[in-house]
Each structure stands twice: as C-alpha cells, then as structure tokens.
Amino acid sequence: MTMSQLKLDAIGVRVLLMTCACTLTASCAADDTAPTADFEVVTTVSPSVANIGERIAVTVTATNISTQSQTILTNDCLTAFAVLDSAATHVGPSAEQFCAASGKMVTILPGAQYAVTQEWTGDAMRLSPNSQPRMVEPGSYTVSGNLRLGANIRIVAATVRLIP
Amino acid sequence: MQSSRALLLPGLALVIVACSGESPTRPETLLSVTASAPQLEIAAAVQGRRSRGFEDEILRMEAQVAGLGGVWVDEAGTPVVYLKDLSRRSEAMQALRLFASSLPVGASFRSKLGAEGSTAVLQGQFGFSELVAWSRSIAASLRAPGFLSIDADEAQNRVHITTTKGAPREPFLRGIGALGIPESAIVFSESVPFVSATSLQDRYRPTGGGQQIVTGTILCSLAFNVDVQFYAEEGFLTASHCSGSFSGSTGASVYQNNVGIGNLIGTTSLNPAWDRTDSDCRGASLCTDADAMYVHSSDSTSPNWSKRIYSTSTWGSSNNPGSLTISAYWPGIWVFPYSPWVGMTAYKVGRTTGVTSGTVAATCENPMLDSLTVPKVVLCADRATGASWGPGDSGGPVFYPAAQTDPPYAIGIFFGGKGSAFNGSNQCTSGCEILFSEWSSVQWHLSRYFSP
Numbered sequence: 001m002t003m004s005q006l007k008l009d010a011i012g013v014r015v016l017l018m019t020c021a022c023t024l025t026a027s028c029a030a031d032d033t034a035p036t037a038d039f040e041v042v043t044t045v046s047p048s049v050a051n052i053g054e055r056i057a058v059t060v061t062a063t064n065i066s067t068q069s070q071t072i073l074t075n076d077c078l079t080a081f082a083v084l085d086s087a088a089t090h091v092g093p094s095a096e097q098f099c100a101a102s103g104k105m106v107t108i109l110p111g112a113q114y115a116v117t118q119e120w121t122g123d124a125m126r127l128s129p130n131s132q133p134r135m136v137e138p139g140s141y142t143v144s145g146n147l148r149l150g151a152n153i154r155i156v157a158a159t160v161r162l163i164p
Numbered sequence: 165m166q167s168s169r170a171l172l173l174p175g176l177a178l179v180i181v182a183c184s185g186e187s188p189t190r191p192e193t194l195l196s197v198t199a200s201a202p203q204l205e206i207a208a209a210v211q212g213r214r215s216r217g218f219e220d221e222i223l224r225m226e227a228q229v230a231g232l233g234g235v236w237v238d239e240a241g242t243p244v245v246y247l248k249d250l251s252r253r254s255e256a257m258q259a260l261r262l263f264a265s266s267l268p269v270g271a272s273f274r275s276k277l278g279a280e281g282s283t284a285v286l287q288g289q290f291g292f293s294e295l296v297a298w299s300r301s302i303a304a305s306l307r308a309p310g311f312l313s314i315d316a317d318e319a320q321n322r323v324h325i326t327t328t329k330g331a332p333r334e335p336f337l338r339g340i341g342a343l344g345i346p347e348s349a350i351v352f353s354e355s356v357p358f359v360s361a362t363s364l365q366d367r368y369r370p371t372g373g374g375q376q377i378v379t380g381t382i383l384c385s386l387a388f389n390v391d392v393q394f395y396a397e398e399g400f401l402t403a404s405h406c407s408g409s410f411s412g413s414t415g416a417s418v419y420q421n422n423v424g425i426g427n428l429i430g431t432t433s434l435n436p437a438w439d440r441t442d443s444d445c446r447g448a449s450l451c452t453d454a455d456a457m458y459v460h461s462s463d464s465t466s467p468n469w470s471k472r473i474y475s476t477s478t479w480g481s482s483n484n485p486g487s488l489t490i491s492a493y494w495p496g497i498w499v500f501p502y503s504p505w506v507g508m509t510a511y512k513v514g515r516t517t518g519v520t521s522g523t524v525a526a527t528c529e530n531p532m533l534d535s536l537t538v539p540k541v542v543l544c545a546d547r548a549t550g551a552s553w554g555p556g557d558s559g560g561p562v563f564y565p566a567a568q569t570d571p572p573y574a575i576g577i578f579f580g581g582k583g584s585a586f587n588g589s590n591q592c593t594s595g596c597e598i599l600f601s602e603w604s605s606v607q608w609h610l611s612r613y614f615s616p
Contacts, residue, residue: 073383073516073590075555077534082585095584098599100405100455100533100540103383103516103555103590118536125584129525129549129595148590 037154038066043081043145045120045158052122052135052162060145061115064108065154072114072149073103080116084142091136094123116147122162138164201301202293208396221267222292222318228259233288233295234318235260235277243277246288246321253285288321290349298345299323303471304391304615305343307571308335311496315466322351330354363488364474364515367421370466371400371429372493373473373561374513376421379432382408385514385560386420387577388497389461389471390614398464401606401614402559403579404435404457410450410540412437418459429468434458434610438540444530450540454601454609455558455579471497471616473561473572476518479511483583485552485591486518494565494572497616499603503527504575510548511565512578512598514557517591522551522598531599533580542579544605551598553581554590562600574616576600 039062046057060080064070077099083092108114120143124136144157209223226232233246247256260278267274276282295316302323303314310331317324323345325336333352340350362368364385365376375386384406391398407416414435419427435457438450445451461469472493480486504510504524513519528544557578564573580599583592607613 073555075590077537078555078583078586090585095582095595097535098531098533098580098582098597099555100403100580101514101553101555101558101578101598102403102406103558105378105381105383125595129597146586148586148588150588153588 036066037152038068038070039063039147039149039153040065040156041145041147041149041153042156043143043158045143045160048159049161049163050122052138052164054121056120056122056160057117058120058143058158059115059117060147061113062108062145062147062149062153063113064110067110069107069109071105071107072147074106074114074147075099075101075103076116078148080118080147081120081143081145083120083136084144085136086140088142090125091141092122092124093120094125094133096123096133114147136162138162201297202291205293205296205300213396218269219292219296219316219318221269223296225260225263226292228263229256231288231291232256233290233292233321236319237273238284241272241276242282242284243273244284244286244319245277246286246292246318248288248291250285250287257283257285286321290321292316292318292321295321295323295349298343298349301343302340302345306336306339307496307498308332308339309566309569311336313466313470313495317351320351323349324351324353326353328354362490364476364490364513364518365421365488367427368490369468370470370472371420371468372470373563374476374515374519375474376515376556377402377406377429377559378419378421378423379407379416380423382406383515383556384558385516385556385578387456387559387561388473388574388614388616389464389469390458390616391471392458393613393615395612397460398469399430399433399458399460400469401456401458401577401616403455403577404438404452405455405540405579406559407432407435407457409435410438410452412439428462430459430461432457433460434612436609440541440543442543444543445541446530446532448532448539448541450538451543452541452609453543454577454605455542455545456577456601456606456609458610458612458614471495473497473513473563475565476513478518480517480520480552481522482550483552483592483594483596484520485516485554485589485593486513486520488515488518494563496566496571497563497574498571499616500564500573500575503602503604504546509564510546510551510562510575510600512551512553512557512560512562512600514553514560514578516554516556516589517552520551520553522548522596525549525597529599531580533599542599542601545579545599545601546576547597547599549597551581552592552596553578553583553598554586554592556590557581562598574603576602577606 209220231248264277299316310328387401438452440451475492476487477491478487526547562576566572584595
C-alpha cells in the first residue's frame with residue numbers, strides 16, 4: 001500500500017464506528033483475544049494529502065479471510081467509509097445521497113475480495129437535518145471502511161491530510 | 165403518535181359523514197352484496213380461476229350441482245357434501261361422480277366422491293358460491309377491532325370469521341346486516357394473538373407485509389398482499405426497482421425468503437418502465453411516477469397468502485431500528501383516506517430494520533436516487549425523517565398501525581432513503597430519512613385499484 005495506514009483491532013474499530021467515542025492510540029494495535037475475523041477491510045485513499053474540496057478516491061476492499069464462503073448484503077450507493085477526526089469523532093462524509101433501499105447479495109469465496117471505490121471532497125456531516133452543508137477543518141483524518149459486514153471484521157484504516 | 169391519531173380521527177369522521185350523509189358510523193357506508201355476486205364467483209371458477217385453490221373446484225362442481233354448499237373429507241376419510249335440496253340427492257351424486265374423475269385430488273377421494281355408500285350427504289343452508297361471495301364482500305368492506313381472518317368454510321356450510329379473544333361481535337353483526345347477509349350464515353371463533361419467534365427474514369406462511377423477498381440476487385421486502393379490483397386476481401405490491409429491471413419487463417420470479425423451488429410466491433406482472441420525461445425528472449434517463457410493481461401470486465390460498473402486515477416485538481423510532489422477530493400482525497387493512505401531511509407519523513416495516521417510525525418532513529418531492537451510480541428519479545414521493553432503514557427494506561409497507569377502534573391504514577410503499585451512519589447490520593442509526601410512494605401514486609402508476 002502506498003499511503004499511510006493505521007491498523008486497529010476489531011473491538012477498537014467497532015467502538016469507533018458505532019459510538020465514535022474511542023481515542024486512537026498505539027495500544028489498539030494488537031489483541032490476542034479477538035475472535036477469528038471473517039473479513040479484513042482495507043481502506044486506501046488517493047491522494048493522501050489533498051486540498052479541501054479536492055476529490056479523494058477512497059477504495060474499500062473486503063477480503064474473506066475465513067475458511068467459508070460468506071454472503072454479504074451490499075448497496076453500492078451507501079457510503080462505504082467513515083471519516084474520523086483526531087478525537088475519533090465521526091465527522092464525515094455528509095452522505096447526502098438518497099439510495100434505493102434494496103440490497104444485493106454477493107457471495108465471496110475464501111480469499112476473494114469485494115471492493116468499492118467512492119469519492120470524498122472533505123464534506124462534513126450536517127450538524128442537524130436542516131443545517132447548512134459544510135466542510136471539515138484542515139487537518140489529519142482517519143478514513144475507515146464500513147461495508148456493514150457485521151462485527152467480526154478486522155479493519156485497516158487509512159489517513160488523509162487536508163490542507164486549506 | 166397520539167397527536168397524529170388525534171388529527172386523523174376528526175378527518176375520518178368527516179369523510180364518513182360526507183359519504184353517508186347521516187350518522188358517522190362505518191356500516192352505513194357499506195354496500196350490500198349484489199344478488200349476482202355468487203353467480204359471478206361460479207363464472208370465474210368455470211372460466212378456469214384457480215387462485216382459491218380447492219374452493220374453485222367446489223364452485224366448478226356447484227356449476228353442475230345447484231345448491232352444493234361444500235365438499236370436504238371427514239376424519240374417517242369419507243367425502244362429505246352439503247346440498248340445499250336433498251330431494252335432488254341422486255342427481256347430485258351422479259354429477260359429482262362424473263366430476264370426480266377430473267379432480268386434482270388423491271385417488272381415494274376421487275374414487276369415493278359421489279359413490280353411494282362412500283359419500284355422506286348433509287342438509288346445507290347455503291350454496292358455496294354464496295359463502296364465497298359473502299366472505300369476499302365482508303373482507304372488502306367490514307373493519308372491526310379484532311378481525312383476524314375470514315373463510316368460506318366448506319366444512320361448516322357457513323362463513324367463518326375468526327376474531328381475537330373477547331373482540332365485540334356487535335360491529336361484525338352490524339356490518340354483516342348492512343351488507344344484506346343473513347346472520348345465520350356466519351359462525352364465529354376466537355384465536356389467541358399470533359406469537360412466534362420467526363424473523364421477517366425467515367420463510368413463513370402466510371406471506372404478509374414486511375417479509376423478506378428476493379428476485380435473483382436482489383433482496384427486498386413485501387409491501388401489501390392485495391386483490392386487484394375488477395380483475396379477480398390476487399398478488400402483492402413491492403418496489404419496482406426490486407425487480408432489477410427498469411424497462412417494463414415482467415415475468416421475473418419472486419421468492420420468500422430465499423430463492424428455492426418451494427419458496428416461489430409470484431411472478432412480476434405489472435412493472436411499468438421508468439420512462440417518464442417530465443422536467444421534474446431533471447434529465448435522469450430513469451424516471452417514474454412511483455417505485456412500485458404488482459406481483460401476481462402463484463398461490464393465494466389462505467394458508468400461504470393473507471392480507472396482513474407483520475409487526476415485530478419492538479419498534480424503533482428516533483433513528484433506532486426495531487426488532488426483526490415477528491410478534492403479531494395487522495389484518496383488516498384500510499387504504500389511508502387522505503394524503504400524508506407534514507408532521508404526521510408514518511411507520512414502515514422491512515426485513516432489515518423491522519418496524520420503525522418517522523415524521524413526514526416533505527410531500528410530493530422528486531428525489532433522485534443513486535445519483536453517483538445510476539441516477540433515477542421517483543416523482544412525487546414523500547419523505548420522513550428519524551425512521552431507521554437499511555438495504556433490503558425496499559418495497560416494505562408504509563402504514564399507520566391499528567389503534568383502539570381504528571384499523572391499520574395502508575399509506576404507501578417504501579423505496580429509498582439516506583443516513584449518515586449505519587451499523588454492522590446494515591441499519592441506519594443516525595440522520596435517517598426514508599422515501600415512499602403514496603398509495604394513490606401506486607394505483608395511478610399501475611393503472612389498477614388494489615384492495616390491501
């Protein structure tokens with residue numbers, strides 16, 4: 001991989017994605033008690049340094065690292081990643097797009113991958129449904145894939161630095 | 165919920181007063197059963213209708229045996245028939261004997277039906293076609309608390325109504341009287357409320373609103389089982405995009421819950437192309453009046469198909485998903501008599517997030533779906549906020565649950581949404597908004613009137 005990445009344990013990532021209350025630290029790097037994961041979800045960003053408003057390609061790749069075929073429910077319209085600030089608060093993307101609410105079943109054989117590439121321009125979540133669209137502040141952010149594959153996953157997140 | 169209900173009731177009363185011109189009571193708005201309705205049931209069966217299963221066979225027999233009130237097999241394996249006029253017994257037996265050879269039933273039944281000494285004949289009071297016509301009329305018109313199911317009961321020669329325990333009989337009897345149906349034709353029984361550990365994602369019969377359905381690899385939810393008025397057809401409604409086709413093609417197989425021979429529940433039948441070119445389509449090549457299609461049911465007999473919406477053990481609101489475990493169901497669904505308004509509470513149920521509710525935030529918008537992949541516009545859709553949803557909920561019913569003496573109301577069909585956060589179970593948990601096509605748009609789009 002060509003860009004900076006941050007490896008998190010499964011439990012740490014779950015806490016990050018569900019509550020966004022965890023602080024990212026090096027202590028999250030290993031957990032021998034974690035259950036065997038079904039998927040490794042790797043996120044890459046390009047470029048890893050960008051101006052706010054510039055298009056950043058975010059590719060999220062899920063690899064079936066179990067010994068069984070896994071059938072997942074996908075929807076390529078839904079945002080496949082979350083952007084977290086240095087306090088691990090979920091700040092983006094804005095997820096303004098309406099999506100058809102059907103799901104597509106995809107079976108992934110052991111060792112096979114499912115990948116989604118989407119764009120992020122630095123747009124932030126609205127503070128409330130009726131508030132104005134806004135962008136995140138300049139700084140470093142963690143971009144973590146979220147393909148909604150359940151709890152039994154191992155996540156490799158990416159970092160991106162936004163400049164004014 | 166309370167405030168919306170409070171708004172609803174006065175409006176409903178106004179509509180009923182306007183219809184009846186007198187007292188605002190529902191039975192007075194009912195239409196009486198026409199005398200020709202039983203003959204129409206026989207005619208439909210003779211012309212090959214099979215949607216009522218063996219009941220259509222009985223109707224075909226009644227076409228040959230006037231006054232036949234039912235055919236069934238008792239615990240000893242003896243065929244039993246009801247006849248209104250016992251003096252025509254031998255004539256009837258002869259006709260049944262001829263008919264038996266072509267009946268799609270077991271060899272033993274075929275060999276005994278109509279044979280002297282092998283078939284019991286009982287005094288009947290009503291022709292079976294009368295029972296079918298009356299049960300259909302009651303189901304279409306009568307809305308009463310605790311109304312669980314209705315059947316033209318060939319084993320009792322009566323219309324059999326099942327209610328919840330302790331449900332008052334007066335609303336039923338008033339409604340039945342207003343329809344001109346003799347009270348002696350009705351028998352009641354009571355049943356405990358439906359309880360099950362079954363999930364909306366499991367295979368379960370009879371089918372109903374909110375259950376998981378699949379076409380190919382596309383996962384969705386069933387909206388409403390419906391009668392197609394004036395077409396003598398039964399089937400169900402769901403979202404059009406669940407077919408995977410936007411060209412108007414039909415004939416796709418729909419399964420509940422997963423693809424499998426024993427799980428086939430219907431074939432897409434009405435699914436107009438997404439070919440609107442209105443300016444509100446904003447140049448999208450896929451644009452439609454309503455994201456809705458009608459699927460013709462392959463089996464609409466009562467054990468497999470029922471006009472009901474499934475409820476789950478807990479409901480979600482304020483962006484929280486509900487349980488997926490089926491705990492009850494709502495029968496006796498009415499079409500919502502108004503257009504939804506901003507501020508009212510709307511509910512939906514689907515296989516991914518169960519029963520959730522939100523507040524209608526906008527009506528008749530023209531939202532663009534999947535704008536970054538394959539853009540498509542649904543015209544004049546309504547939007548509600550705060551209702552959790554997830555992929556696979558598409559096609560689920562949007563409704564207002566039964567409360568006190570009010571029936572459940574069918575409002576529309578859920579087809580899309582957005583959200584700022586989803587959990588690992590594909591459930592929106594923050595910033596959730598849902599989109600739905602209203603019932604009137606669905607009927608307009610499909611050029612049919614549906615009875616849910």
